[in-house]
Amino acid sequence: MAPLISWYPGHIAKAEKALREQLKRVDVVLEVRDARIPFASSHPKIATWVEGKSHLLVMNRVDAISPDVQAQWKRWFKQQDQTIYFTDAQAGQGTQSLLKAAQVAGEQVNARRHSRGMLPRPVRAVVIGFPNVGKSALINRLLKKRAAESSNRPGVTRQLRWIRISDQIELLDTPGILPPLMNDQSAALKLAICDDIGGAAYDNLVVAAAAIEQFDDLGVRLIDRYGLVFDHESGMDYIIEVSEKKFNGDSERAARSILQDFRKGKLGQISLELP
Template identity: 50%
Template structure:
């Protein structure tokens, strides 16, 4: 954001990354969990160093929070990358059994090699990895069928590594959400903030809400998403802004109507409504177009005019 980039890297994440390096040699399979609303922004830039030839299973969680058109578009795109995704809704349990079977199938080759060497089969050791608050712990609880790890809809609940046994076929290592020390792409950082995938202390809520309004406009232009002005009017009784210079004014007018004139509270309400599906299912990212057709990604919005 203008003069105020999103910042993070709390100490427990640094400790978790050190612990992860100590455990990684025991892992056969990496189950990477991403947020279906922002699959690119939740792709970890350090994933390659943890994979190191291990099998990779991609999970797109919160499938209920995006439209079917977005799911189909992303499914085609990832399959074209040679990485067919598992679509899940960890909160309700949708897709979890298919994920469990995919993890077991991914580890089958491991035990076949062990058998050829005269060794007994053992459970597949899978690391669940991803950004904070993408639903890793909720997914493990669904796989196990009971609450074995802490889970909540906020970042930073899991703070240490823990192995969980899932029957005779699968051992899961639940790792805290691991953020890179910095994220140079501030548009990706904004996506994490929109979806509550980083702690709120990392950003200014009013600036993020203004950036969210800008993202709605870009989505409509790029993928024929619903008209944001109509969407916002239906929810808040005020037509949404139709130009960049009107966004801060709209936020203040909405605050005057709904939050006793407090724009910070109104900004939080707007973001919470998106996160709770009050504005409807919505993907904030769509598959990249071929480079020749892609327009440059605009930067974050300027600071509100006085």
């Protein structure tokens, strides 16, 4: 079977190569994941990229999940000996403690430099993650002004770019990076539902149909938004019903609208993954 979701590896390889070159100069890696899908938005190469550096794990879009699920993740990551930082880069929530953690990492870098007789310098941190997870928005929040272009579609940041946050910190904004191959198509589907794969080819109908089935499994009350009961039919059948009721039978438009509703939080706080 052909994969449901695929992308062109060429420009990803280029972005990754540019990242690898800059990584040599970096002390801290801020890994940004999507709080709705902490597993699916984890890049398989991250372990290689953080080797020998401080690693700060950020779950962004915390506003899109419930406080209860947030607490579950916090506990789960703690059991794995990993501290996580929940942020809402749009509203600026949680960014101060992240900034502090980056600063502390920087002080450690400079303590090491000092012990080798080297002069202190600002800590260099890179912000890495899948497309559209909020990397640039986070940088703007840390900087407290709009320095990095950030908007609601994947693939906005095109080039690596250093931004000086303070005398202590410099941040490198990077384009979203996808693995060249996604063997796990269910993870790829979740990334597509969340709009975290720029430049990927997928069918909105197929993705929205899968989304409907996942929402139903999670107990989302679809009837409240679409006026139609989801009665254990296929997600595709449900979309066709919605399109007949609201979109003149245009199922592509219905699919896009359902995906937009989820992405804008109109269906409530929905976590597509739980620990």
